[in-house]
Amino acid sequence: MSARSAGHEQGSSPTLRLFGRYLRDRGLPVTQQRSSVAEVVFDSEEHLSVDDIERALRERGERIGKATIYRTLDLLVRSRLVEEHDFGEGFKRYENRLSGHSVSEHLICVECGTVTRFESPELYQIESRVRSETGFIPIRRRLEIYGLCKACQDAGVELTTEGLICPIEII
Amino acid sequence: MSARSAGHEQGSSPTLRLFGRYLRDRGLPVTQQRSSVAEVVFDSEEHLSVDDIERALRERGERIGKATIYRTLDLLVRSRLVEEHDFGEGFKRYENRLSGHSVSEHLICVECGTVTRFESPELYQIESRVRSETGFIPIRRRLEIYGLCKACQDAGVELTTEGLICPIEII
DNA sequence: CTCAGTGCAAACCGTTTGCAGAACG
DNA sequence: CGTTCTGCAAACGGTTTGCACTGAG
Numbered sequence: 001m002s003a004r005s006a007g008h009e010q011g012s013s014p015t016l017r018l019f020g021r022y023l024r025d026r027g028l029p030v031t032q033q034r035s036s037v038a039e040v041v042f043d044s045e046e047h048l049s050v051d052d053i054e055r056a057l058r059e060r061g062e063r064i065g066k067a068t069i070y071r072t073l074d075l076l077v078r079s080r081l082v083e084e085h086d087f088g089e090g091f092k093r094y095e096n097r098l099s100g101h102s103v104s105e106h107l108i109c110v111e112c113g114t115v116t117r118f119e120s121p122e123l124y125q126i127e128s129r130v131r132s133e134t135g136f137i138p139i140r141r142r143l144e145i146y147g148l149c150k151a152c153q154d155a156g157v158e159l160t161t162e163g164l165i166c167p168i169e170i171i
Numbered sequence: 172m173s174a175r176s177a178g179h180e181q182g183s184s185p186t187l188r189l190f191g192r193y194l195r196d197r198g199l200p201v202t203q204q205r206s207s208v209a210e211v212v213f214d215s216e217e218h219l220s221v222d223d224i225e226r227a228l229r230e231r232g233e234r235i236g237k238a239t240i241y242r243t244l245d246l247l248v249r250s251r252l253v254e255e256h257d258f259g260e261g262f263k264r265y266e267n268r269l270s271g272h273s274v275s276e277h278l279i280c281v282e283c284g285t286v287t288r289f290e291s292p293e294l295y296q297i298e299s300r301v302r303s304e305t306g307f308i309p310i311r312r313r314l315e316i317y318g319l320c321k322a323c324q325d326a327g328v329e330l331t332t333e334g335l336i337c338p339i340e341i342i
Numbered sequence: 343c344t345c346a347g348t349g350c351a352a353a354c355c356g357t358t359t360g361c362a363g364a365a366c367g
Numbered sequence: 368c369g370t371t372c373t374g375c376a377a378a379c380g381g382t383t384t385g386c387a388c389t390g391a392g
Binding site: 236 | 345346347348349350351357
Binding site: 027030031032050066067070071 | 355356357358359365366367
């Protein structure tokens, strides 16, 4: 905050250095705040909400405004180092794209909300078929399967059948 | 609006009658407004925003409050007759699930925003594999492929490469 | 006639923006 | 030193909610 700074980013993760390069390449300042926000996201394997990030920063003893967090996340997403998710919770989540499991497919439990990653190589077939059949060039995809996770089943949760059972039936 | 009402739903689409049944089964009143909102959604093949629906109602000469539209859409989604979508535009869209093409896979052009439906039977393989490998029971899924549509390519749109080209590279 | 629905406007809440002061290069 | 960033608070926009009034059953 006060000091002459410049000390962040040294001895840090390769990913953080990549972000530094991204900023420098564009003539953008590598600030204390940007480094801190990036570090929190890079150090986690989770899908973090903005509140999660703010909390993690506070635990490190840093108080960074939400506006700055949002602005930094925008840069991180643009740099392609971080991926933005929307699981329909009313807010976005952010994830380190270089954390090893660079998969963007998710199983989402409708009961407990747990998000699990999974891989589906079949997507490549789907995309190449789409491309050849329609001329559409795929860039990125989102596959989310909502359902009931094993843990909730074991806990005895049943699928509540809201809605019409057989909508085709008349009257 | 003024008249003694009760006249809606007669001679209307089977789907609208299904919604009437859904409401009656639960002891909920089948009101003029609910019928109108439902009819607009059932009569369209599109992914409608709340503004689209409000506009369509106004064109029919009906002025229904946004709150009522939201409340009715909630019922329609619960009845499983309508599906809710979020294409990351900052608001939701709603679609008649019984409009023939009951497919929930979409191609979304990042340039012009056009949404096109497509089918991918491969999803069944993916889901049965997920179920047997993890025990997760799939209920519904969302597959969205973002990319460049044929029309935009023909119009000369190029894919702008923002972000780091090779993030694995050092420094 | 009663209970639920409707409409209005205010509340909500995640996100964005304007601006004065602080920091990077 | 000039330009960009930061933080605060206010603005924003889609959605939700409280409440007096209207309408369905």
